[in-house]
Amino acid sequence: MKQFLSFVKKEFFHIWRDKSTLLILLGMPVVQIVIFGFALTNEVKNSRIAVLDPSKDASSLAITAELDASRYFDLEKNLVNFAQVEEEFRRGKIKLAVIFPAHFADDLQHFNKATVQLIADASDPNVANTLTNYATAIITDYQARITGNKQLPYTIQTEMRMLYNPQMKGAFNFVPGLMAMVLLLVCTMMTAITIVKEKEMGTMEVMLVSPMRPQMVVLAKAVPYLFISSINIATILLLSVYALEVPINGSLFLVVAESILFTLVSLSLGLLISSSAGTQQTAMFISLIGLFMPTLMLSGFMFPIENMPLPLRVISNIVPAKWYYLVVRSVMIKGVGLQEIWKETLVLFGMLVFFLTLAIRKFKIRLA
Amino acid sequence: MKAVTVDHIVKTYGKKKAVVALNDVSFSVEPGELFGIIGPDGAGKTSLFRLLTTLLLADSGSATVDGFDVVKDYKAIRNRVGYMPGRFSLYPDLSVEENLNFFATIFNTSIEKNYELIREIYVQIEPFRKRKAGKLSGGMKQKLALCCALIHRPSVLFLDEPTTGVDAVSRKEFWEMLKGLKEQGITILVSTPYMDEAGLCDRVALIQNGRLLSVDTPSAITAGFANPILAVKANRMLYLLNRLKEADFTQDVYPFGEYHHLVLKKGKRPEDVQHWQNDQEHLMIEPIKPDIEDCFIALMKESHA
Numbered sequence: 001m002k003q004f005l006s007f008v009k010k011e012f013f014h015i016w017r018d019k020s021t022l023l024i025l026l027g028m029p030v031v032q033i034v035i036f037g038f039a040l041t042n043e044v045k046n047s048r049i050a051v052l053d054p055s056k057d058a059s060s061l062a063i064t065a066e067l068d069a070s071r072y073f074d075l076e077k078n079l080v081n082f083a084q085v086e087e088e089f090r091r092g093k094i095k096l097a098v099i100f101p102a103h104f105a106d107d108l109q110h111f112n113k114a115t116v117q118l119i120a121d122a123s124d125p126n127v128a129n130t131l132t133n134y135a136t137a138i139i140t141d142y143q144a145r146i147t148g149n150k151q152l153p154y155t156i157q158t159e160m161r162m163l164y165n166p167q168m169k170g171a172f173n174f175v176p177g178l179m180a181m182v183l184l185l186v187c188t189m190m191t192a193i194t195i196v197k198e199k200e201m202g203t204m205e206v207m208l209v210s211p212m213r214p215q216m217v218v219l220a221k222a223v224p225y226l227f228i229s230s231i232n233i234a235t236i237l238l239l240s241v242y243a244l245e246v247p248i249n250g251s252l253f254l255v256v257a258e259s260i261l262f263t264l265v266s267l268s269l270g271l272l273i274s275s276s277a278g279t280q281q282t283a284m285f286i287s288l289i290g291l292f293m294p295t296l297m298l299s300g301f302m303f304p305i306e307n308m309p310l311p312l313r314v315i316s317n318i319v320p321a322k323w324y325y326l327v328v329r330s331v332m333i334k335g336v337g338l339q340e341i342w343k344e345t346l347v348l349f350g351m352l353v354f355f356l357t358l359a360i361r362k363f364k365i366r367l368a
Numbered sequence: 369m370k371a372v373t374v375d376h377i378v379k380t381y382g383k384k385k386a387v388v389a390l391n392d393v394s395f396s397v398e399p400g401e402l403f404g405i406i407g408p409d410g411a412g413k414t415s416l417f418r419l420l421t422t423l424l425l426a427d428s429g430s431a432t433v434d435g436f437d438v439v440k441d442y443k444a445i446r447n448r449v450g451y452m453p454g455r456f457s458l459y460p461d462l463s464v465e466e467n468l469n470f471f472a473t474i475f476n477t478s479i480e481k482n483y484e485l486i487r488e489i490y491v492q493i494e495p496f497r498k499r500k501a502g503k504l505s506g507g508m509k510q511k512l513a514l515c516c517a518l519i520h521r522p523s524v525l526f527l528d529e530p531t532t533g534v535d536a537v538s539r540k541e542f543w544e545m546l547k548g549l550k551e552q553g554i555t556i557l558v559s560t561p562y563m564d565e566a567g568l569c570d571r572v573a574l575i576q577n578g579r580l581l582s583v584d585t586p587s588a589i590t591a592g593f594a595n596p597i598l599a600v601k602a603n604r605m606l607y608l609l610n611r612l613k614e615a616d617f618t619q620d621v622y623p624f625g626e627y628h629h630l631v632l633k634k635g636k637r638p639e640d641v642q643h644w645q646n647d648q649e650h651l652m653i654e655p656i657k658p659d660i661e662d663c664f665i666a667l668m669k670e671s672h673a
Binding site: 002003006007010013014017018201202203205206207208209210211212365366367 | 418421422423424425442446447449451452453455456457458459460461462466469470471473474475476516517
C-alpha cells in the first residue's frame with residue numbers, strides 16, 4: 001500500500017510539474033464549453049436578410065417589421081430591384097431575401113391569395129432550412145392574425161411543443177457530448193501516453209525489475225487521471241448549469257455515478273492502448289484516430305445516428321461514448337431515473353469488464 | 369551456491385530468428401564476485417542482462433540468479449536484484465532526493481535503513497539533492513542511478529554499461545565505488561565495451577557476436593596468450609602496417625594507439641623483426657606484454673577461422 005501511495009504521489013509530481021499539460025487538461029473543458037456554447041452554435045440568431053418590396057403597403061410593411069423584430073433576423077437592406085438580390089447573395093452579405101410582389105395587400109384582399117418569395121443561401125443547407133422555417137412561421141402567424149376569428153372551412157392546425165428543451169438550445173445537446181469527449185481525452189489519451197512514456201524513457205524497465213507488481217503500476221497511473229477527470233466533470237457541470245443554463249433535471253448523483261463508470265471505461269481503454277503502443281506518438285495516434293474520431297462521429301453528438309446507413313449504426317454500438325451520451329442526455333435533460341437507462345448502464349459496465357480484463361491480460365510483465 | 373548460472377542460453381530476435389543475440393552461452397558467477405562482461409557494441413551484453421533480470425525470455429537454455437530460475441521464479445528475482453539499465457532511467461522531473469525516496473519505497477525499504485550501503489556514493493551527490501535528476505551531469509546521473517539500484521541492498525547487482533559516455537575521471541571513481549560495494553558482499557555483474565576496464569574485475573567473460581570467447585581471470589586470459597607480441601612504430605605508419613602484413617614472421621598486426629601491435633608466429637623472435645629487410649624510417653620495436661584487448665582480438669580471429 002505504501003508502494004502504491006508513493007507511486008501515486010510521484011505521478012502527481014509529474015503532472016504538477018508539467019504546467020503546460022496541466023493547464024491544457026484543466027482548461028480544455030472550459031475552452032470547449034465556451035467554444036461550443038457561444039461560438040460554434042448551430043442555433044440561428046441575427047441572420048441578415050434583405051427585403052425587396054415594390055408594393056410597400058400595410059401588409060408587406062407589417063410582415064417586414066415582424067421579421068426584423070424577431071431575434072432570428074436583422075434587416076440588412078431594402079432592395080429596389082431584382083438584380084440586387086443576386087448581387088447581395090454573391091457578396092455573402094445576406095442569408096435570406098424576402099420578395100414581395102407588387103400590390104401585395106391588394107392581391108391578398110381581392111383574390112384572397114398572395115405570394116411571398118423566400119430566397120435562401122443554401123450553401124449551408126441546415127441554416128437555409130432553419131431560416132425559411134422561421135420566416136414561414138412568422139408569415140403564417142401574421143396570416144392567422146388577419147384571418148382573425150373567421151372560421152375557414154377545412155383547416156388543419158398543427159400545434160407543436162418541444163419537449164425537454166422548449167427553447168431548442170444547442171447546449172442541451174452538446175454538454176453531454178462534451179463530457180464524453182473530455183473524459184475520453186483525459187482518461188484514455190493521457191493514461192496511454194504516460195504509461196508509454198515510462199516505456200520510452202526506460203523507467204518501466206527498472207520498474208519491472210522491482211517488487212512492484214505491473215498491475216499496481218498501471219492502477220497507480222490511473223488514479224491521478226481519475227482525480228483530474230472528476231475536476232473536469234465538476235467544471236463542465238458547473239459551467240453548463242450556471243453559464244449555459246442547462247438544467248440537471250435528473251439526479252445529480254446518477255450523472256456523477258455514470259460519469260465515473262464511463263471514466264473507468266476510458267481508463268481501461270487507455271491501459272489497453274498503452275500495452276500495444278511502443279511510442280508516445282503511436283499512443284496518441286491510436287487514441288485520436290481510433291477513439292476520438294469515432295466518438296465525435298458515431299456517438300450521436302454531432303450527427304444523429306438514426307440517419308446513418310446500417311453499417312455505421314452497427315459500428316456505433318461499440319463506441320462507448322454513444323452509450324454514455326445517451327445516458328447523460330436522458331438523465332440530465334429528460335430527468336429519467338436508473339430504471340430507464342439500466343440497459344445502457346449495463347452495456348457500459350460490460351465494456352468496462354471486457355476492456356479491463358483484456359488490458360490486464362495483455363499487460364506485458366517482460367520487455368518483449 | 370553460485371550467484372548466477374547461465375546454461376546454454378540461446379536468444380534470437382526477429383520473426384525468422386534471423387538475429388542471433390546470444391549463441392549457446394554458459395558461465396557462472398561466484399557469490400561476492402565482481403564479474404565483467406566485456407565486448408563491443410552489439411555483442412549481446414544487454415540481451416544477456418535482460419535475460420538475467422527476467423525482462424526477456426530465452427529461446428532455449430536456462431539461467432538462475434541467487435538460485436532462482438529466471439523464468440519460473442521471476443518474482444523472487446525481481447525482489448532481490450538491483451538493475452541499472454544502460455540508458456539513464458530515472459525520472460528527470462523528480463529531484464535527486466525524490467528519485468531515491470521513490471525507489472526506496474517501491475522496494476519496501478527506506479533511505480535510512482540502507483543508508484550505510486550507499487553513503488559513500490550518496491555524499492557526492494547530496495549537495496544537489498534538491499536538483500532535478502534531468503539537470504545533473506552525466507557522472508552524477510550514474511551515481512544517482514547506482515544509489516537507486518542499491519537502495520534495497522540487492523544480493524546481485526546488474527550494471528549494464530555503467531561507464532559508457534562517462535568521462536575518464538568519473539569512470540575511475542565508478543570502479544572504485546564498485547570495489548567498495550564488493551567488500552560489502554554484493555555480487556556484481558558489470559558489462560562494458562572498454563577493454564581497459566577488464567583488469568578491474570575479478571573475472572571476465574569476453575563476448576563477441578553472441579558467443580563467449582573466454583571466461584577467466586584477466587591475468588589468466590593474458591597469460592594464455594602464447595605468441596610474442598611487439599609494439600612497432602615508424603614514420604609512415606600505414607606503409608609500415610601494409611609491409612608488416614606481408615612479412616613472413618607476422619601472425620597478426622593491427623593499429624593500437626600510436627603503435628602497431630605485431631603478433632609473431634610461434635617460434636619467431638623479436639630479433640627476426642630487427643633483421644627484417646625493409647625501407648622504414650625510424651623503426652622502433654619494443655616487446656610488450658599482451659593486454660586484454662590483444663587477447664580479445666586474437667580470440668575473435670580464432671573463432672572466425
